[in-house]
Amino acid sequence: MVGSPSADQTGLPEGWEVRRSNTKNLPYYFHPATKDSRWEPPAGTDPEKLKEYMAKYHSSKGVAPANLGPQDGKIRCAHLLVKHRDSRRPASWREPRITRSKDEATALIEEYRSVIKKYEANPNDPEGKSLSELATTESDCSSARKGGDLGFFGRGDMQKEFEEAAFELNKGEVSDIVYTASGVHLIQRLE
Template sequence: MTQKTKIAIFASVVVVLLIILIAVTPEIVKYIDENRAVAIVNGEKITKKEFSINYKSQIDYYGLDKAFLAQKVGSKTYEEQIKENVLDGLIVRQIELQQAKKRNIILTAQEKKAIEDQINQYKNDPQNGLQFKQYLQTIGATEDEYKDQIIKSQIVSKLFNELTKNQTASMFEIESYYNSHKTDYIKVKASHILFKVSDSKEETTKKKKAEEVLQMIKNGQNFEKLAKKYSEDENTKQKGGDLGYFRKGEMVKEFEDVAFSLGIGEISGIVKTSYGFHIIKVTDRKQLALNDVKDEIKSTIETQKKQQYFQSLIEKWKKEAKIKKFENVLKSVSI
């Protein structure tokens, strides 16, 4: 092989390599950029890509746009505030994952498979598949990156469960809670006559009709018979408007505020809710016994104790952690 041939071959190889390099350079640049650190927590990096996925997830969840994000709340824009909140959340999660690693808390193969099966089921669903694909595009995540976020969340859940398993409620705590929250454990039985409003143009007419029926009740006509005749609640009208027993939090607020303020046999005025206009009659009221709600109270107390205890651990871990944030990288993320 002559010297000229060697030079020609070498030149050809260089040209090919340059062509390949030019072709892949944008991908290399993108990879390097996405792997820059927005924060380092105890020597471990939170990448710009991971931050971007979580930030865009928040933006998508609340349906925010650039115009809203540009508005100011105090001295910062909503965009700056949300970015700070998301980053702080990721820093806490990184600390939690490090604590889980110290305790050898991981997901089993079966637990990981359950996540994959759930993703595949959603992805292959005729109705939800396209929506899932569009969501991944919106947040800028691959399927594997999305799965990784779920795995991390479940590891944190396992850490929480492990460290808080001894936070239990005693019978004394349950009784004390019940005695100081007795009004939360009342249920009323009520009936109503509903005049549905599906369009604002109907409001005046429907309210007038409700007032006419209320006057009939005041004049001594039977509530249950009027409910059967005039109520537009198809589920209860044939029962004289009977809704059965319910507790606070089970009805829309405007309705329950009035219902729980009435005594047995009392009838309300006109009550407006998102459903329309109601006339309410309370037919019974009961104080639930401790034994009826003991398990519910136990769960409430234990949930509170677990959350408080775990939060105290997080605060301790944060104080001990070495955290460095990179504001310039944070600013470079946009929707």
């Protein structure tokens, strides 16, 4: 694509564009005229258009994770996070202010879990998607840019409920619904 994509394509307010960080290899939002840069989308963003644009041009399929090799006592997981208004930070790259209830967040996660189960039963099912595919467009965590991949972590690195669920999983397995102060999660153990 030559030049910057238009606001019609990205869903960002006029003047804003998506760039990729050289140090973190992650997309961020930049306004060249004001030199304002941020990890979260600016106010006035159309979340549906941004979601489509990010899935098409900033999907992580085939991108190697930052922490490449396994480390003693550490596991690697991906997750899909749905925040709610009582989450410790009720905002995300998708929504500047999250107002859904915990019950609504749980209902969304349950829908995502059924889509993942369809994919696990038959990867060719058009109604199924992997956790990584869903996380790229639906997760309220910035790890969405990496298909939900959190890299390697050890005990004591994550919130207690998240850690306990993650360490109980076998490689490739997706957790049941996990509640933490951050919101509602599905976790998949990658390594």
